[in-house]
Amino acid sequence: MQMEPASFPFLSAILLSCVVGMLTIMLIPEEKHRLIKQVSVVFSGICLLLTLYVFFAFNRKLGGLQFVEHVSWIPSLGISYFNAVDGFSLPNILLTGIVFFTGVLTMWELNTRVKEYFALYFLMVAGVFGLFMSMDLFFIFVWYDVSLFPMYLLIAVWGTTRKEYGAMKLTLYLLAGSALILPAIILLWAKSGLDTFSFVSLMHPGLFTPEVQKFAFLLLFLGFGILAAVWPLHTWSPDGHVAAPHGVSMVHAGVLMKIGAFGILRVAIMLCPLGWIYWAKFMAVLAVIGIVYGAFVGLMQTDLKYVIGYSSVSHMGVVCLGLSTVTVAGLNGAVFQMFAHGIMTALFFSSVGYIYDRTHTKMIPELGGLSRIMPVASGFFIMAALAGMGLPGLANFWGELVVFLAALKVYPLFGVIAVLGLVVTALFMLRVVQKAFYGPANPRFAGLQDVSLWLGTPRIILAAVLLIVGLCPSLLFNVIRTASVPFMNGLLR
């Protein structure tokens, strides 16, 4: 694999801006809410700019690993601080940067325990960034848990509906996930005989026997699959979405679930390709069930956040279906869909957050007619719903198109069933829009304010990203294929 060392440690700078941001916040007195928020915006803004720089500076012709930073840490165990980006991780890093920044802005009106909230939020995002850029298995595991631990507190303290239940359920599920991942990582480390956790060294086709690969793949797929809300391991995710405060829901649905899919791709698929091929059909079955099932359960929900939660189950099924096709197009579509879904759900939760802060409800029957009172705020939600239906012109369309194309080629029957799920998705999205935003205005909310420009900023950014990527998909596809094409070529050889 081609490696391009970094002239300046941009990736560490991204991590540092999170950590320094967290430390700075902890040094500010509790009662200075405004200052804390300003500092958060500054540091997350720096982070976003750095990710944007990395995204655009990434050499699309060269591909391979770029911005490589490698420092040996515990040589006896072969653990090293090893960061790099490739075509798979780059869209996810950009996604994290965008969601991070907009998530801070979405919580601009937070009033309770502001300091702790933002400190934990920064810590969680640091873990997510670390996971996406780490090329060392040991660190991947560590970052996974770093991002997990603040999540529990963030939901349990600042959450809303059944927050203790949601937080506990999420934590238990995800710990169960890491209990599956850890043995698999140790197994791979032991079986390789190389005494290294370095991803690059472990990624050699003939390194592991097929039996080891099959076994390790299954553990890793299920472990990361929990985080990616693969059916039937998904029920923590809607509960978690609903319980979390809005900014955390954004990161949770927008980025954390991507960690699961990314883990499947980075660790399970790239290290155990034979296991991947062996279990591909199994993955596809779970994915297709997830797509259709998520949409049907979504039809029954009456809580705005639950609806989005189940739509996430359905959309992450599309990602998983793409991964299961064992084709370049499938990988391209899956990674694209990860990005698109992340931005879309962030837009969803940001809109719901704004609406909830005004109306103090997210129950669909109690809303109704919001379009008359808050046309702009409603407009953003409707736009996210349209993206969720896979409407052309918005990012999700391309992800779904490419995944379905690959799926129809490899598994015609599953492909057809998955595409039929689109009708149900359209039905439940439109129902929510109709019930919550159309109809006569509810007099209870008559005096509410529509979005001001500053409070609307996060949604303007997210909507713009959906539109730009939707109209210019090659922006992402050109990056992703620098990783997918060499990987699949190597596999076929």
Place this chain on the structure above:
Amino acid sequence: MVGSPPHAVDLAALIAATMLPFASFLAILVATRGRPRLSAGLSIGSVTIALVCSIALLALNFQLAAPIQFSTRLIASSGLNIPFGFLLDPLNLLMIVVVSTICFLVQVYSLGYMAGDPGFSRYYAFMSLFTWAMMSLSLSASLLQLYFFWELVGLSSYLLIGFWYEKFSATQAGKKAFVMTRAGDVAFFIGFLLLFIHTGDLSIVHLNSRAALAGISPSFLTLSALLIFGGIVGKSAQFPLLTWLPDAMEGPTPVSALLHSATMVAAGVYLFARLFPFFSMSPVAMSVFLAIGTISMLLASTMALVSRDIKRVWAYSTISQLGFMIMALGAGGYFAGVFHLTTHAGFKALLFLCSGVFIHRYETNDIYELSRLGARRMLVPMVSMVLGAAALSGLPPLSGYFSKEAIMGSLSVLPDPVWLAAGLVGVFLTAYYSFRLIFILLLPGESEAPAGAPAAPAHESDESGHKFQDRVMALPLIILSAVTVILGFFATPLKHFLGASLTARGLAGTEASSWPHMAALALAVAGVSLAWIEFGRKGAKQVGFVDRIPSLYRLFSERWYIDRFYGLLVNVVVDRGISRLCYQNDKKVIDGSIDGICEGTVESGRVVAFLQTGMVQYRLLAMFAVLVLLALYFYY
């Protein structure tokens, strides 16, 4: 076969015609929401430029030899190579002129119709969105690009039907329209993806060439043709996805005129014509299309016989006329189908806009009510409406006569006479229901209101604004009436223009005998006469022959129970069936078992904790028990 490169002028005109409406859509949404006049100005300005560009393109390329294609690759990743660009041939030159003309006229008309509406800016934003999507759809160079705009056209339809979103029926209708067309689009989507997997190219020119499909088995060809036709069925409201269109009449009337009669629903027929050479390579598929067109045409005509809602009558008639177009195309009559699309766009938009004037004035959709309130006294709309209805019925010398004649011609060359017979029945029914409505409007029954009753006092206060509204709404009516009168005489040059490309593809039209035209004309006259006897002549009871047969009346007014079926499907199968099952599974089975495990863990912890409460008795008891057990163990 690759088209010749475009001229710079063409390209500039194409970009202006498609991108300006999009720019106006964005500008209205972002900047001018609070300024309705500016929004309307932006939108109408952009559509005017689009209209001028379209006419210029048609004039410049009237002698087009080969299709002009201009495209760039949008996504060029391995395994996916999608050209985006423009294709120019006679068919879409004609189509963009039709689309931009109707868009322009309807947007001008809306200045009057929508005046004072709180959502005025939003209305023009959506109109611009639609103009952009529809123009781009017509000019698409590849099937994927066409699908892209196809969905956006569907979106603008959804937004415009539900434009008055405080009305439950409107939002319900918008949702229904979107979901039903989505059902058809899913088939279309699968169809073109399969085609892409097997041919590797979705360029329309490529698909229409014989060479592209040489290596494909006939059954696969038929399958993909049928799947793509699914999209046409949805968009053009054909059987069995036809019930969304009458409900779509909940939208503002200009919207019905533009989207749900003249242009958007015709996009389905346009797609059929667009891929006509491709479809005609599968005879099986073509006969299925013919059958679907015929069924839709007859079903919708019968529904129109009993409706009392002026807009719904025209809506059913739209379905039935689209059925005629699909019949014509399915029978191989390329020119007949496309020509009927063109003439229909003119006279159906006219009919809707006339109805809009009445609805705007009298605020009711009921034809008997309109008649009682004195609709016949409004000269311009009434005359225009009679013209439009006569064209719809196929009376000479109006445009509809010529296009219907062409359709009968193409049906008569089929070996099986049943299609022609069905077509002739359709002609009779069309004439009957059109003039039923006209006679009811013109000749109020005995319960006429006292003459000179003030009709719409709501508008009286603002006399000058009222006058402006009337004028701005009358102008498009006059233009469209003129079009309806003269368009028929352009049949020959148009046939030559359209045929130039078709003969190049080796699909020459066939000559037909003349008796079907005579029969069609006779039946149209018969239909009008029957309507006269039942509704027109002095002392007529204004009760149609269908009204006298209760079972038939119920069947027709319940729309053949198609809607009931869909209602049951969604309510029982989806909501109470699968959805509930999945939901319960989530709650009871998955969560239930997980919670059960957790509770089990907690419970077992509690049992153990019970031993640790610190009470001496329990400790001693436990110690004793353990000792006994140990003793037993060692003893044996």
